[in-house]
Amino acid sequence: LTLFCARAQMPATNYDESQVPAYTLPDPLTTIAGKKVTDAETWTSERRPELLSLFESEVYGKAPGRPEGLHFEVLSEDRYTLGNMATRREIAVYFTESDAHFMTILLYIPNKRTDAVPVFLGLNFKGNHTICDDPLVTESVSRMKPREEGGSEVRAKGFPRAAAASRWPVEMLIANGYGLATIYRGDIDPDYDDGFQNGVHPLFYREGQTKPAPDEWGTIAAWAWGLSRAMDYLETDEDVDASRVAVIGHSRHGKTALWAAAVDPRFAMAVSNDSGCGGAALSRRCYGETVARINSLFPHWFCGNFNRYSGNEAALPVDQHELIALIAPRPVYIASAVEDRWADPKGEFLAGVHATPVYELFGLVGLSGTELPQTDAPVLSGHIGHHVRSGDHDITLYDWRQFVKFADKHLKR
Ligand code: GCU
Secondary structure, eight states, rough: OOOETTTTTTHHHHOOOSSSSSOOOTTTOOOOOBOOSSSSSIIIIIHHHHHHHHIIIIIIIIIOOTTTTOOOEEEEEEEEETTTTTTEEEEESSSSSSSSEEEEEEEEEESSSSSOOEEEEEEESSGGGGGOOOTSOOOOOOBBHHHHHHHBBBBOOOOOOTTGGGGOOHHHHHHTOOOEEEEEGGGGGOOOOOOSSSSSSGGGGOOOOOSTTTTTTOHHHHHHHHHHHHHHHTTTTTTTEEEEEEEETTTHHHHHHHHHHOOOOOOOOEEEEEBBTTTTTTTTGGOSOOHHHHHHTTTSSOOOOGGGGTTTTOSSSSSHHHHHHHHHTSSSEEEETTOOOOGGHHHHHHHHHHHHHHHHHHOOOOOSSSSOOOOEEEEOOOHHHHHHHHSSSSSSHHHHHHHHHHHHHHHOO
């Protein structure tokens, strides 16, 4: 008997391992035509492109490339910030020739450096000024869902300064020799369903187009596109080593970080923290959040075609282990939290396990096992790092410390 939630007409959320349906994952190493992939060359030239294109057309949607008119402007610079430990820069990334549409990158660079530094790059939820208590960071214009019909999406009073500081250990990163670059995701596309009118999408509509086609970008793909545009800037900043940028994100931004790294090989490493459904978690396990649930709660995140798989995961031509595989041979870290059952910690772990054969094609170690490893016992040895932290859905100093250790192995000279 299937239980239905009265309100959403949706099967009840499954948190019972014995109720996980039997499933067969698509094989990352078999092409659509049925050919076995046995070497890295065939993976890179044949299988990877076809998988990437399936994820584009069926899951996240196709995004435009770098716009011709893209340009940058350093809006502010302060060489003595965070107790003189870091230089802060704020950079406008204008999406087109005009200066009307832009996002602002907040960048911290360690002052103690002999060379260009590796950088963690990630989106923030509430505004650049919320990530630490640096009083001179420009307040992001808070863009949220209008409270009522006709209300303004721009909140006169946004989030307080340092409201998200527990999630961004800026000083720890600086002390370890890393830069940090972050962007308020609302600058790229505000996080609510408005038929794709207020973010970057309309800048790229063809004549007469009013919304993305079913295989074109949703909001996650737009955010990932924004991260690539940030990379376009980072490539021009001489204090940044653009060949050592780790793209990172928590939760919906973890989904975004994985997709950004899959699409854009310039990212040297990816970190997914509690990314769950549509991120690292296998869709076919239907444990915690499901495709049906995410498409109904967040109809703007994925492309229109992804709706075909609501309650129909077996029909997906891909699963999320193949998203991890698209990042190979670059290092990827999958972090979970044991109480965050909505994100399916075991499903996130298994995606790493099932991406491993692709890493092995490159002669690299991925992740192994069939059961979720012990809590608070990070696995940092292979090219797929992993931990399950005790506690709930969040990104904490503990999580970041593991990411830094992993990055030290892969990005430090
Ligand atoms: C919701 C959503 C998740 C998402 C999370 C977050 O819980 O269902 O898919 O990861 O929000 O972004 O915090």
